[in-house]
Amino acid sequence: MLKRLIVGLGLSLASAAGAAPDPKNWDAVLEEASGQTVYWNAWGGSTATNDFIRWAGDQVQARYGVTVEHVKLSDTADAVARVLAEKTAGKDEGGAIDLIWINGANFAAMKENGLLFGPWAEDLPNWRYVDVAGKPAVTSDFTVPTDGLESPWAMAQVVFYYDTARLPEPPKSMPALLGWARANPGRFTFPQPPDFLGTTFMKQALYGMVEDPALLQQPAEDVDYDAVTAPLWAFLEELTPNLWRQGRAYPQTGPRQIQLMADGEIDLAISFSPGEASTAIANDQLPDTVRTFVLDGGTIGNASFVAIPYNANAKAGAMVLADFLLSPEAQARAQDPSVLGYGTVLDLAKLSAEDRARFDALELGIATLSPDELGPALPEPHPSWMTRIEADWQARFGTAQ
Amino acid sequence: MRLRYAPALTLALMLGPVLAGLAGTLLPAIGLFPALGGTAPGLAPLKALLGWPGLGPAVSLSLGTGLAATALSLVLTALIVGSWHGTRAFRWLEAALSPLLSVPHAAAAFGIAFLIAPSGWISRALSPWATGWTRPPDLLIVQDPWGLAMTLGLVTKELPFLLLMTLAALPQAQPRRSLTVAQALGYGRLTGWLKVVLPRIYAQIRLPVYAVLAYSMSVVDVALILGPNTPPPLAVQVMRWMTDPDLAQRFTAAAGATLQLALVAGALGLWRLGEGAAARLGRAWVAQGCRRHADGLGRRAALVLGALSAGAVLAGLAGLALWSVAGFWSFPDALPDTLTLRPWLRHGPELLEPALDTLLIAGAATALALALTLACLQAEQRFGLTPGARSLWLLYLPLLVPQIAFLPGLQTLALMAGADMGRGAVILGHLVFVLPYVFLSLGDPFRSWDRRQATIAAALGAGPARIFWTLRLPMLLAPVLTAAAVGFAVSVGQYLPTLLIGAGRVQTLTTEAVALASGGDRRLIGLYAIAQTAVVVLGFALAIAAPRLVWANRRGMRAG
Numbered sequence: 001m002l003k004r005l006i007v008g009l010g011l012s013l014a015s016a017a018g019a020a021p022d023p024k025n026w027d028a029v030l031e032e033a034s035g036q037t038v039y040w041n042a043w044g045g046s047t048a049t050n051d052f053i054r055w056a057g058d059q060v061q062a063r064y065g066v067t068v069e070h071v072k073l074s075d076t077a078d079a080v081a082r083v084l085a086e087k088t089a090g091k092d093e094g095g096a097i098d099l100i101w102i103n104g105a106n107f108a109a110m111k112e113n114g115l116l117f118g119p120w121a122e123d124l125p126n127w128r129y130v131d132v133a134g135k136p137a138v139t140s141d142f143t144v145p146t147d148g149l150e151s152p153w154a155m156a157q158v159v160f161y162y163d164t165a166r167l168p169e170p171p172k173s174m175p176a177l178l179g180w181a182r183a184n185p186g187r188f189t190f191p192q193p194p195d196f197l198g199t200t201f202m203k204q205a206l207y208g209m210v211e212d213p214a215l216l217q218q219p220a221e222d223v224d225y226d227a228v229t230a231p232l233w234a235f236l237e238e239l240t241p242n243l244w245r246q247g248r249a250y251p252q253t254g255p256r257q258i259q260l261m262a263d264g265e266i267d268l269a270i271s272f273s274p275g276e277a278s279t280a281i282a283n284d285q286l287p288d289t290v291r292t293f294v295l296d297g298g299t300i301g302n303a304s305f306v307a308i309p310y311n312a313n314a315k316a317g318a319m320v321l322a323d324f325l326l327s328p329e330a331q332a333r334a335q336d337p338s339v340l341g342y343g344t345v346l347d348l349a350k351l352s353a354e355d356r357a358r359f360d361a362l363e364l365g366i367a368t369l370s371p372d373e374l375g376p377a378l379p380e381p382h383p384s385w386m387t388r389i390e391a392d393w394q395a396r397f398g399t400a401q
Numbered sequence: 402m403r404l405r406y407a408p409a410l411t412l413a414l415m416l417g418p419v420l421a422g423l424a425g426t427l428l429p430a431i432g433l434f435p436a437l438g439g440t441a442p443g444l445a446p447l448k449a450l451l452g453w454p455g456l457g458p459a460v461s462l463s464l465g466t467g468l469a470a471t472a473l474s475l476v477l478t479a480l481i482v483g484s485w486h487g488t489r490a491f492r493w494l495e496a497a498l499s500p501l502l503s504v505p506h507a508a509a510a511f512g513i514a515f516l517i518a519p520s521g522w523i524s525r526a527l528s529p530w531a532t533g534w535t536r537p538p539d540l541l542i543v544q545d546p547w548g549l550a551m552t553l554g555l556v557t558k559e560l561p562f563l564l565l566m567t568l569a570a571l572p573q574a575q576p577r578r579s580l581t582v583a584q585a586l587g588y589g590r591l592t593g594w595l596k597v598v599l600p601r602i603y604a605q606i607r608l609p610v611y612a613v614l615a616y617s618m619s620v621v622d623v624a625l626i627l628g629p630n631t632p633p634p635l636a637v638q639v640m641r642w643m644t645d646p647d648l649a650q651r652f653t654a655a656a657g658a659t660l661q662l663a664l665v666a667g668a669l670g671l672w673r674l675g676e677g678a679a680a681r682l683g684r685a686w687v688a689q690g691c692r693r694h695a696d697g698l699g700r701r702a703a704l705v706l707g708a709l710s711a712g713a714v715l716a717g718l719a720g721l722a723l724w725s726v727a728g729f730w731s732f733p734d735a736l737p738d739t740l741t742l743r744p745w746l747r748h749g750p751e752l753l754e755p756a757l758d759t760l761l762i763a764g765a766a767t768a769l770a771l772a773l774t775l776a777c778l779q780a781e782q783r784f785g786l787t788p789g790a791r792s793l794w795l796l797y798l799p800l801l802v803p804q805i806a807f808l809p810g811l812q813t814l815a816l817m818a819g820a821d822m823g824r825g826a827v828i829l830g831h832l833v834f835v836l837p838y839v840f841l842s843l844g845d846p847f848r849s850w851d852r853r854q855a856t857i858a859a860a861l862g863a864g865p866a867r868i869f870w871t872l873r874l875p876m877l878l879a880p881v882l883t884a885a886a887v888g889f890a891v892s893v894g895q896y897l898p899t900l901l902i903g904a905g906r907v908q909t910l911t912t913e914a915v916a917l918a919s920g921g922d923r924r925l926i927g928l929y930a931i932a933q934t935a936v937v938v939l940g941f942a943l944a945i946a947a948p949r950l951v952w953a954n955r956r957g958m959r960a961g
Contacts, residue, residue, distance in 0.1 A: 039906055041905060044913075044916040044917065045916065045917065045918075045921075047748075047922055047925060054751075069906070071905040071906060071908070072905075072908070072912075072913065072916040072917075073905065073916065074915060074916045074918075075644045077644040077645060078644055078900075078905065079905070080648070081643065081644060081651075082905065084437070084648055084651075085812055088434070088435070088437075096905070096906055097905075105647070109647060109648055113648060166536075185539070186539030192630060192631075194641065194645065244539065245539060245541045245544075246539075246541070247631075248541055248546055248629075248631055249541055249543075249544040249545075249629065249630060249631065250630065250631070251921070252625070252630065253921065255921050255922065256921035257921075258921065258922075259921045259922070259923060260520075262729075262730075262731055263518075263520035263537060263731070263732050264520060264536045264537055264731060264732040264733075265519070265520050265536075265537050265539075265732075284727075284728050284729045284741075284743075285729075285922065287729065287731060387647060394454075394455070395454050397631070398455065398631055398632060399453075399454045399455030399458065399459075399631060399632040
């Protein structure tokens, strides 16, 4: 008791002096976290993820006394902007954001500008279960090394979903997609870049067109970008007039496509979540005739992470939440198609028999592919590809009325 | 009692944030932003802005939709009031349009989007029996490149505003006598009104018209829902740059925001020139002496268009309400397969917390605005200050400067001042927008209160404070509550100030609704739109009901 009191006193003194919690001393982290409020900034556009975040918050509240407030963002970059504004104003501690759901270009920008706290992720207790060898994306975020500055919590892989009632045989390659779109104009679209899913569609198309996919792992500046992307632009020149609304308007986000499909406006859509279609069917958002498929030759996969800003107010609480997200229990729940349908970042072989049973018990949804059917994930290209392609698309297609 | 300083304090609270925010925007626009390495002024941000290929169309869209929405709203307002004022049809239209003022812009835009889309309610009602469509046609109706859907969406919201502003201005123009004379000389009702009453009314509603123009040109939430996006109007693009992961785009955003400010200033100047031209043409038209110009047609058109405008918003809201209880609902079914309370049971409890925060923030901002306004008006009267035309302009300044041009700068400022970024800062941020509306709706009733009653009270020995608290304020209960309801509605509708000043930590029904909108789940959007509208309508209902209850036995006090 006395020891705990002394530790607690020391900790409160330490945190008053602005010392950062050390995840290697996990008991101290738990001690400090208790009673903290973690403002988790996460995209709020999906009902399923919002429900999952609320569940995770309830759990860490009950177990560790950490309160979680979900700050629903319409764009993750809002959170990046917030941290930047705080740095501008010299607010180097007590910042408004404790944890951000992040990856790709947002992570690269924060890392480059020194806006992140850490390293901490690889010292979390549950890190030992993470499938570092089998899922390289968990330590290499769009090829940028995470260096322990962010902790993975979900795997995503590109899939397409389609309504079998209107489209019995979906096109399984980009040339086939183009041919089908020509024959059925106006029945396909993708979220408008800078939405990440729209840019992902283009990177996916690019994968099928480059001779040496390894080129995409290098920064776009280091290779002949124009030559590599030329076939992509030719492909889009032909595809765009055959898109929904002749490519003169686009859905602004991925989930918006669900409504378009339910309304019968499109027959085929791209998603970064293999279980999204099943979850939407369960919520009356899609008809139960919708199914999922992947392209021949594989599709791009990546990991979602959580990161702590350098000036976060509740760093210990944020770590406790991040660690809980890595727990087999939370991972199994996230993989449940009736909840989220996100892939796990864990290596099932490292789990105890009891924990593995949680995953084995999951029923894949009616429209969800099994891991075998999903096939291997292609690695994300370097973030510079995303930035360049996004900018070029906007110049070529995004501003031409 | 430091009543004398009330006007200065009010101005400082209202204009200080605007001016400071503008400085925070202009500096990065010329390259000054130390945290991002911008330490020397330069033209790079401007060059980046000019290098954006969509700039021309985006600027035209901003100008085109803004000018068109303002002109349409103004013409329609004039036609409706001129044709029907004083008739039963007018009271009916007024009753249908006034509540629409309280519907948040985003909610109205969602409703209209669902109404007019190719897979929307109108198309569903007519398919397949009339149209033959079993799947929605691939037509670009919502988000059309011309911004027509967006313009119409704006008109449905700006029409009620201008209509109420016109009605407020009418008594001073004394239309009855002029109209009687005009009609005795053989002028048709509408032609007569346009020739003799409108010129006097316009002088009084000029500033509200300018506010509509500035707002329509730089609106973000309506443009996101109904506006085009290849490219979007300038204000939306500025938002995109501001939220770009590449932090260097903040400079471009600042340059864009500065351009938006210049565009609004330019459009206001253009409108002012147009006023002069219209006045010259109008004088020639009046002098020409023609008694009737298709009066009957104009009157019918005014009624139909007014009813359409009100009907679009109301039907849109009804559609959203239906979505919030819909099971699976596919095209071309006019109604959902099943009705279910599941969305409400599942998400209803989540509404509670943002709803409470919404009430708290709107209540506090409105109370502050009311106190400051009353103090200003009382000071004006006590010390014989005469509000000139310039003070009215100052009052309108926060409504004329585009939000996108000064809020980002204000955010940085709030941080530097060490504000706790909580509800307090948001309340002060809302105050900037609530104050002008409260002042505008309370100013005239307060000033037109019959001062002879104060003289009698003073003769009976009451001091100024007692006269104010026991005589003037109770007698002005109805207009004070109406002003409060207007201020409340303005606060509830604020999106950008809540998001930027509140650091995303302060969540109101509006910020939640717009965040959810990005997911496109119509059930959830419907749920939040209904909750958002209900809060505001409740405020107005209270403002109307309270005087009737308090003054149940004082008939003359109820009208206000």
